[in-house]
Amino acid sequence: EAGVTQFPSHSVIEKGQTVTLRCDPISGHDNLYWYRRVMGKEIKFLLHFVKESKQDESGMPNNRFLAERTGGTYSTLKVQPAELEDSGVYFCASSQGLDRVTYEQYFGPGTRLTVT
Amino acid sequence: EDKVVQSPLSLVVHEGDTVTLNCSYEVTNFRSLLWYKQEKKAPTFLFMLTSSGIEKKSGRLSSILDKKELSSILNITATQTGDSAIYLCAVDTGTASKLTFGTGTRLQVTL
Numbered sequence: 627e628a629g630v631t632q633f634p635s636h637s638v639i640e641k642g643q644t645v646t647l648r649c650d651p652i653s654g655h656d657n658l659y660w661y662r663r664v665m666g667k668e669i670k671f672l673l674h675f676v677k678e679s680k681q682d683e684s685g686m687p688n689n690r691f692l693a694e695r696t697g698g699t700y701s702t703l704k705v706q707p708a709e710l711e712d713s714g715v716y717f718c719a720s721s722q723g724l725d726r727v728t729y730e731q732y733f734g735p736g737t738r739l740t741v742t
Numbered sequence: 743e744d745k746v747v748q749s750p751l752s753l754v755v756h757e758g759d760t761v762t763l764n765c766s767y768e769v770t771n772f773r774s775l776l777w778y779k780q781e782k783k784a785p786t787f788l789f790m791l792t793s794s795g796i797e798k799k800s801g802r803l804s805s806i807l808d809k810k811e812l813s814s815i816l817n818i819t820a821t822q823t824g825d826s827a828i829y830l831c832a833v834d835t836g837t838a839s840k841l842t843f844g845t846g847t848r849l850q851v852t853l
């Protein structure tokens with residue numbers, strides 16, 4: 627079974643440019659999460675999709691970040707325009723299940739974003 | 743604000759040693775505690791703990807949760823160089839199942 631995949635693995639852009647990160651969750655997983663780790667800090671939650679709907683986007687830093695999950699499959703996270711403080715590693719995770727039971731989240735390898 | 747604290751931050755041991763990693767949490771709503779191992783890229787899932795006092799075991803790794811003390815430990819016996827990694831502790835706070843992470847413990851196992 628393929629794991630969570632993310633593309634690209636590394637992106638270097640200039641301040642003010644736009645970048646789109648992609649995440650393909652494990653097939654059949656309804657829950658998809660985005661997290662971010664900035665240098666020296668812990669991994670922090672950004673948002674959660676259940677199928678194609680945003681369940682919780684309380685961790686999104688500001689309106690320069692836009693996440694979508696087309697048809698409840700893959701998800702994209704767009705940063706526009708990028709700022710220096712957006713640099714970090716963006717992780718995607720997915721888990722199965724829609725009920726109240728907790729399911730473990732499986733993580734992708736992350737996209738390292740560097741804004742110069 | 744929900745908080746997860748791991749200790750130590752970093753640890754260097756010799757192959758064959760036994761190590762204990764600590765995780766404590768302070769959250770408004772607790773559903774489960776998870777341990778992950780991160781070597782190069784993706785954090786890989788190790789354990790999920792929901793009940794106090796029940797040990798989860800996988801090979802040389804084991805973990806237990808103490809809900810009274812709001813903490814968990816991860817034990818690794820007979821360490822090997824392949825155990826070198828960052829070990830992450832995270833708590834599912836039940837709000838949309840988002841995870842709150844600690845900063846991790848960096849373990850280095852030397853020959």
